[in-house]
Amino acid sequence: MTILELHDAYIMQDVNTVLQKVTFALEKGEFAYLVGRTGSGKSSLLKTLYADLPLPAGTGAVAGFTLPKKGSTDKVPYLRRKLGIIFQDFQLLFDRTVAENLLFVLNATGWKGKARKQQRISEVLMRVGLANSAAKMPHQLSGGEQQRVVIARALLNEPVLLLADEPTGNLDPDVADSIMRLFQEINNAGTAVLMATHNYQLIQQYPHRVLKCEQGQLIDSAVTPFELT
Template identity: 75%
Template sequence: MTELVVELRDATITQEERAVLERVSFGLEKSEFVYLVGRTGAGKSSLLKTLYADLPLLVGTGEVAGYDLARLGAGKVPYLRRRLGIVFQDFQLLSDRTVAENLLFVLNATGWRGKARKQQRISEVLMQVGLSGVGGRMPHRLSGGEQQRVVIARALLNEPILLLADEPTGNLDPEVSAGIMDLFGQINNAGTAILMATHNFQLLEKYPHRVLTCKDGQLLDSARP
């Protein structure tokens, strides 16, 4: 039996009470890498926001990381998000704190205990993304590619079973983007499922995976003819 980390059935994805995608049905298996593509406004970000419970699922059924989206009370949302890693295009790093302090903020917010344990986890994720020496630096002193690696490190802190990435290479040049894709490949090979929204079709050709396409209010799946 395959283990699904995401399963939507006949779901309607809404943004500000307007349906942007209808009859959405798909599953995402543990350790799978899937792209999410479509024009601006086609529903990519709204779908991702529904998966991490920033938008409610009002029609259809959905399960993410073992949580029922249709019956998810506000108190359970933080527990769902601890099982997910979320990577934003615009970084959303705290500008008044060092890299390590940014990561420590997340660990404190998600209930980690023990100073040594937290410092060890910060060292582990920075090493994982190839940034062992930057913990004491401020985010603005890093390049765009380095800041994105910090964002990925932040997303990995709680050892997520699913990484949701919204245009993670959108602001990066091709060489830096390739490094981020190689890093995603390593994370995926280590057992984390990845759903990545992108506009960059060159990435799809260079790193081929299953593709979900938001088009005309529907979600098309390359795995289904």
């Protein structure tokens, strides 16, 4: 089952085309890395996939939703409920506890019932190894623990696809490895993952398909094998 598909897509950042004629698909439960130099289009591609940027040309579908052209945003909330989005800079609400951060997302995505919401929060925190951290404030957690909260937040709506933008970029190697193992577990349980990263050591340690943004093109290791340099 295909959960992400682009065909002849153009990826824009402001008025500039950063990637052109992008064609690739991701199947249910697949894991792929997204690599490339800073400014090569990785983040813009991810933003297009979660409809933060419009798709000006070509076609795209993610989790059963057609990616919007300019101005067509009414389906975006429904698309995002099928996705987990993980940012490098966490984007946690620092005036709320871990549980309140997660509750904010459940309320925003239409969950009903206090007990049901508390149960879901407990489930995702246990899954990321933070069962005892619900009442803590974000500043009381390490960087690695904060990233685990972000992953828990992304898992709340049982996404079919996780989009992760440099999720280990600010973490030391041991912590990055533990976060990577967590992504592997999530992927093994059936969630597809597309992860932008600069960390080639992790790619060598946990090999998967690689998509490389280079000179306005997207090169797919499943189609054209290449060396990571």
